[in-house]
Amino acid sequence: MYQEGDKVINSNGVACVIDRIERMKMPHSKIRKNYYVMHDIQKSDNVYYIPQENEENMRSPMTKAEAEGLIDNIPQVDPIDVKFDRFRDEAYRKCMKEATPEVLVAMLKYFVARKKKRQRVGKSLSAIDEKYMRISSRNLFSELSCSMDISVEEAESLVYGNFL
Helix, strand or coil: CCCCCCEEECCCCCEEEEEEEEEECCCCCCCCEEEEEEEECCCCCCEEEEEHHHHHHCECCCCHHHHHHHHHHHHHCCCCCCCCHHHHHHHHHHHHHHCCHHHHHHHHHHHHHHHHHHHHCCCCCCHHHHHHHHHHHHHHHHHHHHHHCCCHHHHHHHHHHCCC
């Protein structure tokens, strides 16, 4: 069970701080439940309400040592493998469901390589690629920022600085 002030990665993969635990009834529900009320570390005006009974969908962020290990290991991480272009969306959704930091790094490596390949022929990333690149980078940089107590921009620089 999490407590007020705990940092967590919510079910959307967003790094948050739990502000309070509150018993309430949501508009779409008839039952009063205990909710974790939390705000996004990056954008404090983004508030999330997660039922306590769904806490298995949340996790603690990486430790600083784990984050540093992830950064050091980035050159060895292989990009995700998308066999067929027409199944990209399905592959991205599957990765986002797992959404571990290692998977997010693999996704970013894939998107960076795909973007370079498409730019060579005068194309840009598709809207679906852009969407998942934005989500995966936001979630990864947010968690690294939280774990290492650095800015999101510093986390981004550390990650992209280790791509080979």
